[in-house]
Amino acid sequence: MPPLALGRMILISAVLAVAFVAALAVAPAQSYFTEWRRVQEQYNAAARASGKSAMEVQIQQIWNPTLGVVDRCTSCHVGMGGIEPIPGAPLFAAHPPIPHDPAEIGCTLCHAGQGRATTERDAHGKVHHWFDPILPRGEEEAGCGSCHSALPVGAPDIAAEGKRLFERFDCLACHRVEGRGGAKVTAIGAPDLSGIGLAGFSPGWHEHHLGRHRAESSGPFLENYGPLDAREADAIEAYLRTLVAAPRISEGKRLFHTRGCRGCHKIGGVGGEDGPELTQVGRKGIETMLFPAGFEGPETVRDWHVAHLLSPASVVPGSTMPNLHLARSEAESLALYLLSLRRSEVAAAYWPPDRLRVEKLGEREFGTDGRTLFQVFCSACHGTSGEGHRYGELAQAFPAVANPDFLAVAPDDFIIQTLRKGRPGRRMPAWGAMESGLRPAEVEAIVRWLRSREPVPPPFEEVARAVPDANLGRETYARECAVCHGANGEGAIGPSHNTAVFAALADDRLLYRTIVDGRSGCAMPRFRDLDARTLASLLGFIRSLSAGDAPKPDLTRLDGLPAGDPVRGAAAYAGACFVCHGEAGMGGAAPAIGGRTFLDAASDRFLAGNYLMGRCRDQKGVAPSGGAPAPHSEDTSAPRAGGDAAAVADAIAWLRSEAARPVARRNLWQAGGDVTRGSSLYARTCAGCHGARGEGKEGPSLNLPEFQSAAADAYLAATIIRGRRGTAMPKFSLDQPDFPRLGAQEVRDLVTFLRSPGGTGHK
């Protein structure tokens, strides 16, 4: 080999060898000159200057295998990890006081970021694709939501009242809450109540205060503690439970649960299905967010949420979320709450009480009274008090479910079934336990609250005292009753009440109850908005209808009616009553008699008398079953001779026992009209608003299977007759400028058409 070639090779080899050694030398240097080493050396310098002992320079970490936490943040934030803090310098200072020990639970559970990292950029998660960057300054509170996934919000209205009372009764004189009040805190050692909602308080606090208030001759217990009544103490307790030392989240959560956001959004599996589930929306990364051109302010996760809340469709094109017209401060509160929805999987040993109560014990973070539930789940669409709502950008108007005309005609089971099944095709989601996480008892609480929105009728005693006015009675009867009961009480959709038998059997209290409570299972709505004088006049007028009917019946047969046996009564009912009154008295060809409101109001004597004394009418084409006493007809003026009083008493006893059973029963009254006539009537009268096939236009759709299955004939008939004030639906029983007046038969025809497979109904 020529010397030159060999020499060149040696040279190249030598250069490469030096480069290799240099590279090897740089590697340890790189792992020696680190940020945390510099910080710890600075700490040691500061410590020596202030006479503290120096720390050993090494990587510090908080290790909690139960929580799966390996946080090396304390390598730089040395003051927070068991090394003696030096106040003033941000990295050397101790953690601000919190209810938790950072040395135990670490940092990233609350603050997010990358705990294993030992460089600032990596540890703060400001590296590409790190899924959970550190929460920015000012948003630290959102970190609480990592474990505290179910902070109590209670009943917002009651809590707000409690807060007012808390301040009015001067509780802040001694107690400190969220940095306010507490001037006398040192004097008597009154506790800071900022986190009392989580820490819990003694149920006897009120008695304790009251006792001291009575015992002391001077001092804050006497001067500052005003005696509270039980309701006020309850309201204050509701307020105290919402004090969780995170006021900004609490405020956002309160807004979230009063504006009805859960109507569309689930949290922890509870809520509507229209919008995305928000259980972990706080972890939504900025890389999934699009900032529209001309976005105002910094492009941060929080600002995206604020902008989205203020105007959803301008941030997310095509969003169907309505614009709630929030104030900017409200949107900021809500955004912080959304950021706090960042539920982590943490070991059950570390679950805070709020999470345990909600996720393990099945309690609710919100109040479970109907009013609160309505606010939490329904108010975004149906309005805070059920007054309905129309958002400018949405074609659909949301119905006013607290409309008194709706509540007057809608039986509970119609509302409950609508809630459970929803109204697919419209924005109304299903509120069944499977779909929404709402429990049956909660659905019923909502219905009860809706019922409470109905007008309160005057008590019977007031009606009894009122002076009737014949003209008022006649007018009211003509307006509200004549269409069903006939102009002279001869009966049409509803039963007759112009006979002497009826007059003798029915007392005023029964009439009153039937008018104000309606008759479940029938088209008879609830007339709760009539005042005492009108009601008294109405009762007087109804009585006057039977004045000409003679002779006065002899009621002695009804005296000493035997006590019925419900077991024998089943057969008696099936033989005599079933044909007309239907299964369990839920109606059919004749009015329903199995409803609870009716049975509560009607005495055995009334029921038996109707049968025995002759009020039941023959049903054309239906032969009374053999053996049983044949129902007698209305037009026989003489009381029926036949009829076994004992069998009737048995049937009544059975009916009562059936009504007491907790089974939801459907209304079975059938309109029994003519489809063809109903069809042409519908085309003339209804199609303009409800669409030619009931598909809905300005008026709601009528052809959805869920509506058809929930709404009984009676509900449809009563709605047509009564109309709905506040909407475009007129009262068809009266003359209207644009609509024909409908009589009983026409209503029957219409309802029959609505139910028919060829009409708007479904097979």
Place this chain on the structure above:
Amino acid sequence: MSFLQRSRLFRSIVRHGLPDSVRNRALVTFTNFFLHIQPVKVRLRAMQFTRTFYLGGLSAACFFILVVTGVLLMFYYHPSVPRAYEDMKDLEFVVSSGVFLRNLHRWSAHAMVALVMLHMVRVFFAGAYRPPREFNWVIGVVLLLLTIGLSYTGYLLPWDQLAYWGVTVGTNMAAAVPVLGDQIRFLMLGGHGVNENALIRFYVLHCVVLPLALTVGIALHIWRVRKDGGLYLPPKG
């Protein structure tokens, strides 16, 4: 120096004198385990840089670096679902020179794939695959496949999103093979999903099976070069 050379200990290890004669130089190559894969004589033309660009040798050097760094990495790595990613983070943040180790392994792996490919291109254009070397070309192709296999199996081990989806996509591509596709995928993953079974399978392939196969393949490859009379040299002129 001559005293040292005459010592019994020295002679027990090295059985020849300084390579100052043709015989001794031949003996150096004959009697040294690490050099005996070389032909006894190498032509000067074969030593020219532009002849081979040292691509084969550099590939082998990369493999050597990969084995050394790989073994060191194995000290810190658990092939289990909860630990794999955390070990990666610990290597990055707390193991001394861990970043250097990992990057060395990573870049050597990339370099090795590139060098092996370039080596193949060079051999092709030089016509070095022609008889009697055609079977060594086949061995070379096998070595290329093993190299790519190592590169692919190593991809899953960090157990991050990139790894997970890379392997998901790759094995789904294998599943697109007609008739046997699903069975191939099952064999690759040791199951139906990218989970701990796939991780341990890829780990064993990456750290044991494929490196051993590659070592044997490289030995065979070089040994055949030697048996075929050293590097292929085109006729002069």
